[in-house]
Amino acid sequence: MIAPSVLPADFSRLGDAVEALAQAGVDLIQWDVMDGQFVPNLTFGPDVIASTRDRTDLPFEAHLMVWTPDAMARHYVEAGCSRLIVHAEATTHLHRTLGNIAELGASAAVALNPATPPSAIAHVLDLVDLVLVMTVNPGFGGQRYIATMEPKIREVQAMLEAAGRADEVHIEVDGGIAADTVAGAAAAGANVLVAGSALFRHPDGLGAAVSELRSLATAARA
Template sequence: MAVQISPSILSADFARLAEAAAAVPNADWLHVDVMDNHFVPNLTLGLPVVESLLKATSLPLDCHLMIEDPDRWAPAYAEAGAGSVTIHAEAAKAPVRTLREIRAAGARAGLALNPATPVEPYEDLLGEIDMLLLMTVEPGFGGQRFLDMVLPKIRRSRELIDAHGGRLWLQVDGGVSEHTIERCAEAGADVFVAGNAVYGADDPAHAVDVLRSVAGKIGPAGENA
């Protein structure tokens, strides 16, 4: 799989989101963290802001719903035009139905797992998704330190994905930087969410290039390219 970089606007200036999107024209996605102060202890933005952002950027939006009732709200993000909509396994009550509704609305469907949530119980859902997102920090806030304890789960997830044909994207989110992205790529991840590493840099676009270069040194089997 080709390396994909998805800068997270959680680390951008919320008063200048259009400018933040324009600052990373070389990114593959723009990652949008939707938090409701119930599933996670933080409140960010919702569907109206996503709808406005869609008008302000040509980058596809990678919407990560850290909310209590994704079954109710997720399809609307796909219908609004998001390119990818990810729901949390821990929050969804009817994940198969919701994932199928996301796909039916024209978006890629993603399933997210918190650091302590094992991947094996969700193997049967791999056929219902386009991307598996593994949190590499506890969800809720940007700027957290990368949790190395998730690396074995990234490897197990890659093995499961490969066993099912290898068509899914494997995304990691949390603490990703030029110092940690290589470990994630070696473990099998191919889509990388980066917040502070991009928007905390003097030149966000250059930071995207650096991350892509570091991750790109790892081959598809986790070997140095």
Template sequence: MIIISFYMRSLKTDKSINLKHNQTEEDMNCLSPSILSADYSILGEQLKQLDEAGAQYVHIDVMDGSFVPSISIGLPVIKTIRKCTERMFDVHLMIDEPVRYIDDFATAGADIITVHAEACKHLDRTIEAIKEKGILAGVALNPATPLSAIEYVLPKVDMVLIMTVNPGFGGQKLIPYTVDKVRDLKALLEKTANKADIEVDGGVNLENVETLLAAGANIIVAGSAVFSGDIEENVKGFLNIMM
């Protein structure tokens, strides 16, 4: 299986491009390390380690202290680290009414913007606002939010993010029933011939990633399991299982 290591940003507005770096192979799996678990005093160095190990995306969690209890990084950090890597910036907005900031995050360098269905008064319009910027649109669901909440917008999104923990904190254990939710989403997408990617985020490690892949996930977010210990070895450990 061929992986294109670096995202061609000049192709970003091509409607044919997808989360698999313009690959046509449907079953390609990609790793999106979450920098929520990174050491920010050496973040540039750690991003380089992710590059060298072969991670395809960088997952960036943005939290506002309202939609979720925690507060994390924002636009200035994203703008700065955009200079450090050409990897896909997978920006996960855990903020209320994210439509207000779509332009800002797109300008800062996001390649994918994912918003929570629970955080949007007008989810359809928010997704349209993302697509209008020529970037990829994702929609996220908290563990207990049913798939029916996004069924009508599925034709418009490039990716669905299933939270496998309650959002807002790193280092949590995966909630077992979310595996069934991933499986149900995969069946729903196949039933409607929808090619959207399925991303999972929360409590993912080398012990449970195969279960998530088997359920239908193909974009894997991992934080603590990547950044605790030897980053390059951890990334390679995931990729050996995923490829």
């Protein structure tokens, strides 16, 4: 699945960008929510996301790169996000946070920064439908892919298999995903691919970029 980040889009035309991505054949839209504290940048509030919700029927997911996910969760669900991704590093009581998201009626997911081991989420795999392995340090678009995260993706896949949840929980990767990196991530076990710069800067447009990434990932997983 191709999950574009709208971070590289023209912020004055976000609704148009969402619609263009939908027409290009993506599977969902990811919103990179940054609070200026957990990560340096400050991005999308819930009202901004809600203003684009009527531009597509595709699912929205919010990647909450924030220190206070419990305080923010309800607002992003009300804005139209059907999945919330929280960082294992950003909450003291991760089990409770994921449970709170489920109580709001959204799917709960957990993200791991590059330095965080998969063992940090070993005891919450029953509460999530997606694990995000960051392939850059979060906070900025356009960063270089960290290839040494591929063994970590495999480790997460092995954990899910051991827990009997490999067919139920997606593995997402985010950071530096492009034509020259997507095969490694997909071959390691990722099946949800977040891409931003590689889509918006493709010389042949969004549709060609989406098709290229999907084709390369599918071949790598064959």
